[in-house]
Amino acid sequence: MAAGKVYLVGAGPGDKGLLTQRGAALLAAAQTVVYDRLVGADILAMIPAGAKKIDVGKRAGDHPVPQWRINQILVEQAQNGGPVVRLKGGDSFVFGRGGEELEALREAGIAFEVVPGITSAIAAATYAGIPGTHRDFCSSLHIITGHRRQDQQLQLDYPALVRLGGTLLFLMSVASAGEIAEGLLRAGMDPQMPAAVVENGTRPQQRRFVTALCRLEDTVQKNAVQSPALIIVGRVCALADEFDWFDALPLKGRRFLVTRSRDGAQKMADGLRQLGAEVVCAPTIETRPLEFLWPDLSRYTALVFTSAVGVEAFMERLWQQRQDARALFGRRLFAVGRQTAAALRPYGLRADFVPSRYSGQDLAKQLLEQRLVGPEDDLLLIQARVAAPQLGQILTAAGIAHKKLDVYETVQLPVTGVDPAAFDAVTFTSASCVRGLVAALGGTYDCRAIRALCIGPQTARAAAACGMRVEVSPEATIPAMLRWMGELAYDERT
Numbered sequence: 142m143a144a145g146k147v148y149l150v151g152a153g154p155g156d157k158g159l160l161t162q163r164g165a166a167l168l169a170a171a172q173t174v175v176y177d178r179l180v181g182a183d184i185l186a187m188i189p190a191g192a193k194k195i196d197v198g199k200r201a202g203d204h205p206v207p208q209w210r211i212n213q214i215l216v217e218q219a220q221n222g223g224p225v226v227r228l229k230g231g232d233s234f235v236f237g238r239g240g241e242e243l244e245a246l247r248e249a250g251i252a253f254e255v256v257p258g259i260t261s262a263i264a265a266a267t268y269a270g271i272p273g274t275h276r277d278f279c280s281s282l283h284i285i286t287g288h289r290r291q292d293q294q295l296q297l298d299y300p301a302l303v304r305l306g307g308t309l310l311f312l313m314s315v316a317s318a319g320e321i322a323e324g325l326l327r328a329g330m331d332p333q334m335p336a337a338v339v340e341n342g343t344r345p346q347q348r349r350f351v352t353a354l355c356r357l358e359d360t361v362q363k364n365a366v367q368s369p370a371l372i373i374v375g376r377v378c379a380l381a382d383e384f385d386w387f388d389a390l391p392l393k394g395r396r397f398l399v400t401r402s403r404d405g406a407q408k409m410a411d412g413l414r415q416l417g418a419e420v421v422c423a424p425t426i427e428t429r430p431l432e433f434l435w436p437d438l439s440r441y442t443a444l445v446f447t448s449a450v451g452v453e454a455f456m457e458r459l460w461q462q463r464q465d466a467r468a469l470f471g472r473r474l475f476a477v478g479r480q481t482a483a484a485l486r487p488y489g490l491r492a493d494f495v496p497s498r499y500s501g502q503d504l505a506k507q508l509l510e511q512r513l514v515g516p517e518d519d520l521l522l523i524q525a526r527v528a529a530p531q532l533g534q535i536l537t538a539a540g541i542a543h544k545k546l547d548v549y550e551t552v553q554l555p556v557t558g559v560d561p562a563a564f565d566a567v568t569f570t571s572a573s574c575v576r577g578l579v580a581a582l583g584g585t586y587d588c589r590a591i592r593a594l595c596i597g598p599q600t601a602r603a604a605a606a607c608g609m610r611v612e613v614s615p616e617a618t619i620p621a622m623l624r625w626m627g628e629l630a631y632d633e634r635t
Contacts, residue, residue, distance in 0.1 A: 145223045151232040151258015156343040157183035172223030179230030212245035219251045232258040262310040265342020265371040269349040270384035278376040281307030287314020299328035308375035315370045319358035335378035340370040345419035351381045390417025391630040398564040400425045400574040412623040425577030427552045430454040441521040443473040449484035451523045454548040499617035501532030526550040556581035562590035570596045572603035
C-alpha cells in the first residue's frame with residue numbers, strides 16, 4: 142500500500158469562521174485526523190463521520206501523548222494510506238512544533254503539505270479590540286512564548302524587549318505572567334504601561350482584562366485566568382474599549398441549544414455564532430426520503446410544497462424517473478413559505494404563490510380568499526408522512542379536490558448529555574423538533590424550565606403544550622428569527 146500524505150493544518154484560534162478554505166477542504170476529505178486540545182469543538186464537528194480521530198491534546202504541564210509519540214503516530218497513520226490531517230490550534234509554525242513533526246515525516250519518506258492557520262497571537266488581540274500596531278503608538282509587534290520548562294525560569298532578554306518599543310504578545314504565558322511583568326519592570330518598562338490578558342480568544346467565552354503592567358499578575362490571579370490566554374503589553378492596549386467589537390455583539394455571553402436535523406441546524410448555529418453566542422447543536426430529528434408511487438402529474442392543476450425537504454425529496458424522485466422540471470409544465474406551484482420557495486429555485490422553478498404567514502393553514506386560507514383555487518382544481522399536496530392536518534382540512538371544507546403525497550418522514554434522534562435548562566434559550570424550527578427533544582428528555586423532565594424560541598405559531602403551540610416558556614419569531618424564516626433574537630437581546634440588556 143502506498144503511503145498517504147500528511148497535511149499540517151493550522152486550525153486557527155478556535156472560531157470556526159477563521160479556519161481557512163483550504164483547511165476546511167482537506168478536513169472534509171481526511172481519512173485520519175490527529176488533533177490538539179485547542180482545536181475548536183465546531184471545527185472538530187466538521188471531521189467526516191467515517192474518519193479516524195486521534196486526540197493527542199496537551200495541557201500545561203500535562204502531556205499524555207509526548208511529542209515523539211505524536212511524530213510516530215503521524216508516520217504510522219500515513220503508512221496505512223489515505224490523507225492524514227494533523228490539525229493544530231493556531232498556526233503550526235508559531236510555537237506549534239510543526240517543524241519537529243515535518244522532520245519526522247521527512248525522515249520516514251512521507252509526503253507532506255503545510256496549510257497556514259491564523260495565529261491566536263493576532264486573532265485574540267483583534268477580538269479583544271487591540272490592534273497589533275498603530276501609527277500613533279508603535280510600529281512593530283513581537284510574538285514571544287511565555288512557556289517555560291518545569292521548575293525553570295524564562296530565558297528572555299527583557300532589556301531587548303523593552304528597547305524594541307513595540308507591542309509584545311506572549312503566548313502560553315498564564316503561569317508565567319508574574320515573571321514576565323517583573324522582568325519587564327526590572328528592565329526599565331514604565332509600571333503604568335497598558336497591558337491586557339485575553340482568555341479563550343475568539344471564542345464565545347472570551348474574557349478580556351486591561352490593566353497596568355505593575356498589576357498584571359494580580360489581575361491574572363484575581364480573575365482566575367486559565368489557559369488558553371494571551372498576554373499583551375504595549376500602549377495599543379489602551380485602545381481596547383474604543384475598538385471593542387466582539388463584546389458588543391448582541392448575543393455575546395449567551396448560550397443556545399439548537400434543535401433541528403443534523404444538516405439543517407448549521408444555518409441557525411452559524412448565524413447565532415456570528416451574533417456572538419455560544420452554541421451547542423442537539424439534532425433531535427432526521428429526515429428520510431420515502432419510496433412512493435410516482436403520481437400522474439397531468440391530472441393536477443397545482444402542486445403544493447409544504448417544506449424545503451419536501452421539494453428536494455420530490456425533485457430527486459423526479460430525476461430518478463428520468464424526468465426533469467419540464468414535467469411540471471402547466472402546473473402552478475404553491476409554497477408554504479419563503480424557504481420552501483427558495484428550494485425550488487435551483488431547479489429553475491418559481492413559486493406562483495407564497496402566503497404572507499408561513500403555515501399550511503394560512504396557505505389554504507389565502508388561496509381561497511384570493512380565489513387562486515376553485516372547484517375546478519385538483520391539488521397535489523407534497524408533504525411529510527406526519528404533517529399538520531389543517532391544510533387538507535380547510536381545502537376539504539371548501540370542496541377543493543386534493544391528494545396527499547408523502548415524500549419523506551421525520552425520525553426522532555436520541556439526545557444525550559444535554560440539559561436544556563442550562564442554556565439561555567432553546568431554538569425550535571418545527572413542531573417535530575419540539576417532540577424530538579421532549580421524547581429524548583423523558584417523561585420526568587420539567588419542561589417549564591425551558592425558554593423556547595419558536596419559528597412560528599405551530600411550533601409554538603407544540604412547545605406550549607409541553608409547558609415550555611414560549612416566544613415566537615415575528616416571521617417564520619431562519620434569517621428573520623436570527624434578527625429577532627439579536628433585537629431581543631438588545632431589549633433585554635436595556
